[in-house]
Amino acid sequence: MDFSYTKEQEVLKNVVREFCDKEVAPRAAEFDRTAEFDYSIIEKLSKQGLLGVIMPKEYGGMGGSHVDQAIICEEIGRDSLTAMVATNMAWYMAYECLVVGTEENKKRWIRYLFDGKKMGAHAGTEADAGTDAASVRTWAKLEGDEWVINGTKWFVSNLGKADFYFITLRTADSRYGGISTILVEKDTPGMTIGRRVDLISNRAISNGELIFENCRVPRENLIGRLNKGFLDMMVLYDVIRLYLAIGAVGIARGALEESLKFAQERRQFGKPVGEFQMIRAMLADMATEIDAARLMTYRALDMEEKGLRHTKETSMAKLYASEIADRVTYKAVQIHGGYGLTMEFPVQRYWRDARLCSIGEGTSEIQRLIIAAELLKSQNIVLDSALD
Amino acid sequence: MNIVVCVKQVPQEIRINKTKGTLIRDGIKGVINPCDKNAIELAVTLKEKHGGKITLVSMGPKDVENTLTHGLAMGADQAVLICDRVCAGADTLATAFALATVIKKLDDVQLVLCGKETADSGTQHVGPQVAHYLGIPQVTYVVNLLIEGSKIRAKRQLKDEYETVEAGLPALVTVVKGINEPRMPTYLDIYEASKKDTHKWCAEDLGLKEDEVGIQGSPTRITKVFAPEAKRECKMLRGSIEDISSSLANDLKSKGLV
Numbered sequence: 001m002d003f004s005y006t007k008e009q010e011v012l013k014n015v016v017r018e019f020c021d022k023e024v025a026p027r028a029a030e031f032d033r034t035a036e037f038d039y040s041i042i043e044k045l046s047k048q049g050l051l052g053v054i055m056p057k058e059y060g061g062m063g064g065s066h067v068d069q070a071i072i073c074e075e076i077g078r079d080s081l082t083a084m085v086a087t088n089m090a091w092y093m094a095y096e097c098l099v100v101g102t103e104e105n106k107k108r109w110i111r112y113l114f115d116g117k118k119m120g121a122h123a124g125t126e127a128d129a130g131t132d133a134a135s136v137r138t139w140a141k142l143e144g145d146e147w148v149i150n151g152t153k154w155f156v157s158n159l160g161k162a163d164f165y166f167i168t169l170r171t172a173d174s175r176y177g178g179i180s181t182i183l184v185e186k187d188t189p190g191m192t193i194g195r196r197v198d199l200i201s202n203r204a205i206s207n208g209e210l211i212f213e214n215c216r217v218p219r220e221n222l223i224g225r226l227n228k229g230f231l232d233m234m235v236l237y238d239v240i241r242l243y244l245a246i247g248a249v250g251i252a253r254g255a256l257e258e259s260l261k262f263a264q265e266r267r268q269f270g271k272p273v274g275e276f277q278m279i280r281a282m283l284a285d286m287a288t289e290i291d292a293a294r295l296m297t298y299r300a301l302d303m304e305e306k307g308l309r310h311t312k313e314t315s316m317a318k319l320y321a322s323e324i325a326d327r328v329t330y331k332a333v334q335i336h337g338g339y340g341l342t343m344e345f346p347v348q349r350y351w352r353d354a355r356l357c358s359i360g361e362g363t364s365e366i367q368r369l370i371i372a373a374e375l376l377k378s379q380n381i382v383l384d385s386a387l388d
Numbered sequence: 389m390n391i392v393v394c395v396k397q398v399p400q401e402i403r404i405n406k407t408k409g410t411l412i413r414d415g416i417k418g419v420i421n422p423c424d425k426n427a428i429e430l431a432v433t434l435k436e437k438h439g440g441k442i443t444l445v446s447m448g449p450k451d452v453e454n455t456l457t458h459g460l461a462m463g464a465d466q467a468v469l470i471c472d473r474v475c476a477g478a479d480t481l482a483t484a485f486a487l488a489t490v491i492k493k494l495d496d497v498q499l500v501l502c503g504k505e506t507a508d509s510g511t512q513h514v515g516p517q518v519a520h521y522l523g524i525p526q527v528t529y530v531v532n533l534l535i536e537g538s539k540i541r542a543k544r545q546l547k548d549e550y551e552t553v554e555a556g557l558p559a560l561v562t563v564v565k566g567i568n569e570p571r572m573p574t575y576l577d578i579y580e581a582s583k584k585d586t587h588k589w590c591a592e593d594l595g596l597k598e599d600e601v602g603i604q605g606s607p608t609r610i611t612k613v614f615a616p617e618a619k620r621e622c623k624m625l626r627g628s629i630e631d632i633s634s635s636l637a638n639d640l641k642s643k644g645l646v
Contacts, residue, residue: 014458049576050575
C-alpha cells in the first residue's frame with residue numbers, strides 16, 4: 001500500500017498551488033461578493049494543461065490519473081470551492097459522454113464539448129424532483145428526426161453561462177426505465193432562462209430555472225442509451241461525487257490553514273490563542289478529520305483506477321468529506337471569534353460554501369441510504385428498482 | 389551553449405523557532421528558492437535563442453529531487469544532486485566548493501547562473517564563491533543579460549543606479565527576482581521532466597575529501613541565530629499642515645533617516 005504522492009504528483013501539487021496563488025486566491029472573495037465568476041480562469045487552466053487531465057489524449061485530455069485530477073481539484077477548492085465547481089463544469093459533460101456515451105456520441109460530441117473554453121451544465125432537478133431524481137416530469141418526444149422537449153428545470157448550475165446543457169428527462173412512461181439525457185445547446189429556440197436564485201453558498205455559480213417550450217433538438221443529441229439514463233447517472237455519480245468530496249477536503253484544508261495562522265497571531269490573556277487547550281483540540285480534530293476524508297476519497301479513486309466497484313466507498317467518502325467540511329469550517333469560524341463573523345476573513349465564506357457539499361450531488365441522507373443498502377445487501381430503494 | 393544553474397531547496401515558509409533561534413524545517417515543504425527560478429527561466433530563454441544544454445546542480449537530501457524535477461519541468465535538460473551525509477552542515481564556502489567541483493566535471497560549461505540569494509539564509513555568498521573556485525569572472529545582481537559572441541553584456545541593479553558591464557565567457561552571473569517572470573510548467577512538462585536524468589553523486593564520486601565538505605570543510609561558526617524583533621513606535625503629530633510637515637522632517641533628520 002502506497003500512501004505517498006509520486007515525484008510528478010509532488011511537482012504537480014506545487015505547480016497548481018502556484019497557479020491558484022496567482023489566479024484564484026486573490027479573486028475568491030470578489031467572486032463571492034459580486035456573485036460573478038471569472039471564466040477566463042478556465043482558459044488559463046487549460047493552457048497549463050490542467051483542465052480535465054483524466055480525459056484521454058485522443059479526446060484532447062492528458063490521460064492522467066484520477067489522483068492527479070483530485071490533486072488539482074483539492075488545490076483549487078482550497079482557495080475557492082466555487083472556482084473548483086465552475087472549472088470542473090468545463091470537462092464534466094465530456095467525461096459523462098466518455099463514460100456513458102455511445103461510440104457515435106463520443107465521435108460527434110467529446111471534442112466539441114471539451115475544448116478548454118466551453119462550459120457545460122447539468123439540468124436534473126425540478127420543482128418536484130430533487131433527491132428523487134427519477135420523478136422528473138420534463139418530457140422529450142421524438143417527432144421525425146427531432147426531440148421535442150417540454151418542461152421546467154430548477155437549480156440549474158451555470159445557468160446562462162453554459163454553452164450547452166445536459167438535460168435529464170423522461171422519454172418513456174416508466175419511472176426508472178424511462179429516463180434519458182439530451183444535450184441542448186445554448187440559444188436553442190424553445191429553451192429560455194427563467195427565475196434566477198440568489199444563493200448563500202457558492203454565490204458565483206449562477207443558478208436558477210430553465211424552461212422548455214417545444215424546444216427542438218436533433219435526434220443525435222441523445223447522450224447514452226435511450227431510457228437507460230437513470231442507471232447511467234448512477235454509474236457516473238460513483239466518480240463525480242468523489243470530486244465534490246475532494247473539493248470538500250480542499251475547503252476544509254483552507255479553513256484549517258487560516259485557523260492555524262490566526263491561532264498563532266491572535267493574542268488573548270497575554271499569549272497566542274493557539275496556546276489554549278480548547279483551541280488546540282479543535283485544530284487537532286480538524287486536521288485529523290481532513291486527513292481521514294482525503295484518504296477515503298483517494299481510496300475510492302484508486303478503486304476506480306483499478307476497475308473495481310466502489311459505490312459504497314464513494315458514498316462513504318462523499319458523506320464523510322462533506323460533513324467534516326461543515327464541522328471544520330464551523331470550527332474555523334469559532335476559532336476566529338468575532339473576526340470569523342466579518343466579511344474581512346475568508347472563513348465565513350468557506351463555512352457558507354462548504355454547506356453545498358452535503359446537499360449537492362446527492363445529499364448526506366441519500367449517501368447513508370446507499371451505504372446501508374450496500375452493507376445489508378438488501379433492496380436498494382433506488383438502484384434495484386432501476387434495474388427492474 | 390552549455391549552461392549550469394545552481395539551485396537550492398528552501399522551506400516554503402520561513403519560520404524561526406524563537407527559543408532555539410533556528411530555522412524550522414520539519415514538516416515544512418521544500419520548494420525551489422525563488423531567485424533560482426528566475427535563473428532557470430533565464431537559462432531556458434537563452435537556450436531557446438542560442439541552443440545548448442542546461443544542467444541544474446544542487447546539494448541536499450534525497451527529497452531535493454522533487455525540487456529539481458520542477459526545474460526540469462521548466463525546461464532544464466538534466467540535473468545533478470550532490471547527496472551525501474558528509475556534506476551536511478556545509479557553510480557557503482563548503483557548498484560553493486562542492487558545486488564548483490561538479491561544474492568542473494561537466495563538459496564545456498560557458499555560463500553559470502545563480503539566484504542572487506536564498507530565501508532561507510540570504511548571504512549572497514555562494515555565487516561569487518563558486519566563481520572563485522572556477523576561476524571565472526562573476527557579475528552579480530543582474531537584471532538583463534545578453535550574449536554577444538564570446539562575451540556577455542549584463543545590466544546590474546545597484547542600490548541607486550544601474551551599471552552595464554561586459555565579461556568574457558565562461559562567466560558566472562547572479563540574477564535578481566525582477567529579471568523575468570518564471571514560467572509555470574504545464575502538466576505534460578511535469579511528466580516529461582520525470583523522464584530526464586537526475587544524477588545523484590556522493591562526495592566520493594566527486595573525489596571530495598571529508599575535510600573539504602560538510603561541517604568539517606566549513607570555516608564559519610555560528611554563535612547565535614535570532615529573529616530580529618520588530619519594534620513599532622507611534623507618535624501623533626498635531627497642528628497645521630506646515631507644523632506637522634516641519635516637525636516630521638525634523639524628527640526624521642534627527643534620527644538620521646533622511
